[in-house]
Amino acid sequence: MRSIRIILCLAGKHLRILSRMRAILAVMLLPGIVLYTVFTFIFAGPAGTVRPFRVAVVDLDDTPQSHQLIDALSKGNVVVIRTEDETPDGKPLTVESARHFIRKKGKFRVALVIPEGYSKAPNTLSGRHHHGVELHHDETQAMEADVVAGLLQMAAGRSLFENIRPTRSLPGSRDGPTDADSAGGQNTLIKIHKQGVAIDRVQIAAKHTFLAGIVPMFLLFSCTGAARGLLDELSSGEIRRLLAAPILPAHILLGQQISAVIMALVQCYVLYIFAWLVFGVTIWNITGGLFVLTFATCLATTSFGMLMASLCRTGEQLDGIGTTVILAMSAVGGSMVPRFIMPPFMQKLGLFTINGWAYDGFIALFRNEGFAGIAPICLVLVLIAAACDIVGSILLARRLRAGPGN
16 A cells, blocks of 8 residues: 555656646647647538539530539539639630640649540440540649549439439349440449649659658758757857847847758758659759758748747747647648648638648649749748748847846
């Protein structure tokens, strides 16, 4: 019994100490709540709705059967686009214009082409004459094409059962092999021929998009190390000794940031070279744009770290606030979940994060949009860096004027 009392007393002591450390409690409790809330909004939305998929449709068959498939697809949370300007009286899309809009404009990522003669055999149960449909998609967003393919199978099933009469048996329910079985034995109602719209120099899109999400999150977590270095200098009194010289708080903060930017660039390029050697990511074809975007992202993330260091009083506060904020920014900004599957309001919310802008910049590079595609994004990242530096310098100056212990 004595041993049990000693163990319980020691456990109680640790719990009492922990209860007084609010920053550590925040690290333990808040990230789960924040991530659960963010992911619920991403996948369910505030009212249980998800973002509708925008699909361009080119109907070369133009028959009641093709119209029925399109109507069934539109009932499956799909926005069907039929014209170039998305108005009812606009110029109809063609296969060439749809691929152009996918490659150059980014208005949509998937285009469905219903070929001429589709009505003669609209599904695999119709026999050997079923040739299926074409699904043109942006290679950098292959996941969306897979989702649309699934929705298309559901639409084909809905269209099939709407045509079944009560007196008819289900097609394919008879004994023995059917034409569909001998044609390939696929467990699908409609054949889908996927055709990736090739973005120059992008061959394995998933590996590129994963890199686009990981880099900004990786940099944000790395910047907390630089922030902790600034906090250590404040607590040791080293910064106050430096202020005896003609040095401003902004000089100290920017000096710390420059070293952090250099280390962040080194870390990024170690990651890029690893991705190139191991996974074949084509970094050398976008070298110039990649450096500019990486440098702008490093500026924004390290400036955010300096702002956090000026705001927080202790390392525990930095861990608590920094971890929660970075996880939330990473989830909303596309580092954990691709931005294109988020509801519209979440996509707009992502533009209030460093991750969101950096992610869009990497995708623009991989789409071969060059400097013109990333210039506005880099400008926004530099402005974020400038704003964080200005606010951080003001907070640091006020903290130093307040005297030791603040």
